[in-house]
Amino acid sequence: MPAELPIAIAAPNAAPALDGMPVLRVDALSKSFEKRQVLQAIDWSVPAGRVIGLLGRNGAGKTTLLRCLLGLSPIDSGQIELFGEPMIEPGGERMHRVGFVPQSFDLFPWMKVRAYLDFTAAFYARWDHALTARLLDSWQLDPRQKIGQLSQGQRQKLAIVRAIAPQPDLLVLDEPVASLDPQARRAFMAELLELTRRPGKTVIFSTHITADLERADADIALLRDGRIQFTRPLAELRECMHRVILSRAEGWLEVPPIAGMLKANIKGHEAQLLVEHPDIENLQALAVQLNASLRIETPTLEDLFVELA
Numbered sequence: 001m002p003a004e005l006p007i008a009i010a011a012p013n014a015a016p017a018l019d020g021m022p023v024l025r026v027d028a029l030s031k032s033f034e035k036r037q038v039l040q041a042i043d044w045s046v047p048a049g050r051v052i053g054l055l056g057r058n059g060a061g062k063t064t065l066l067r068c069l070l071g072l073s074p075i076d077s078g079q080i081e082l083f084g085e086p087m088i089e090p091g092g093e094r095m096h097r098v099g100f101v102p103q104s105f106d107l108f109p110w111m112k113v114r115a116y117l118d119f120t121a122a123f124y125a126r127w128d129h130a131l132t133a134r135l136l137d138s139w140q141l142d143p144r145q146k147i148g149q150l151s152q153g154q155r156q157k158l159a160i161v162r163a164i165a166p167q168p169d170l171l172v173l174d175e176p177v178a179s180l181d182p183q184a185r186r187a188f189m190a191e192l193l194e195l196t197r198r199p200g201k202t203v204i205f206s207t208h209i210t211a212d213l214e215r216a217d218a219d220i221a222l223l224r225d226g227r228i229q230f231t232r233p234l235a236e237l238r239e240c241m242h243r244v245i246l247s248r249a250e251g252w253l254e255v256p257p258i259a260g261m262l263k264a265n266i267k268g269h270e271a272q273l274l275v276e277h278p279d280i281e282n283l284q285a286l287a288v289q290l291n292a293s294l295r296i297e298t299p300t301l302e303d304l305f306v307e308l309a
């Protein structure tokens, strides 16, 4: 199935969505492949003007969700609203406002980079030629090379240029940095941040690289068990999620009861608990009562992901 978004030739200068309004709304979206249900009645709302990092373990359904959102994969049931209008079928003028970087880009192997970009630019009124030239140069993409001869990472860079150049209001990227070297990853994140500095621009990208999400100060959306478990700003997650460690010589037969506990691990003498909004005074009292020492740590995003995903 082609990974390109279907677009119409008429190219509008569409008004950007307003900051804070949902750019995308999903109600009870379900999707299965044969008997395997991948997305289970997902409800999700994505406000305009944010960078959303979509996290989930391998096979959680990130690619499936992103493709469904853009009409590239049929859904079993539910509703999708894009820019405030129901997404009944893909295509049309709305798609000029959407950029998509698929997980792998293997289209038009016979075309040269320059010809491909010129051909694509013709469909868009807002195509940024200066940006294209700058990115080709700084990302060392040879415009005369055939796409089929590009390395995986070079193809990914080309897919990113192609998605960013039309100045989309919504940019959706499926593991965009998976094949990029560290320099290119940083440069890409810088471009992404630049793009989202403009009002009303929204980015949704799936990734396993939590450091990139930290750099982008993204909102984190966690996909698990076929549902979006939460979408929360990274700073808020940092502030409210803590690791509480209770340690005592005799160890633990059962997990100590603590309000807000999301996950518990017993490791030898230690009970390691992931707790939302821990109440420090209560914890100190509990530690005395249980004859345990108390430590409270702030987990990294990667630790959080390992615990929650």
Ligand SMILES: Nc1ncnc2c1ncn2[C@@H]1O[C@H](COP(=O)(O)OP(=O)(O)OP(=O)(O)O)[C@@H](O)[C@H]1O
Pocket (backbone or CB within 6 Å): 033, 036, 038, 056, 057, 058, 059, 060, 061, 062, 063, 064, 065
């Ligand atoms: N075309 C397909 N036919 C059958 N099953 C599929 C198809 N595409 C995806 N799946 C299944 O759907 C589930 C979710 O896959 P998906 O690629 O969406 O996960 P993901 O979260 O993007 O994974 P990863 O992090 O590994 O890229 C997996 O169990 C996968 O095997």
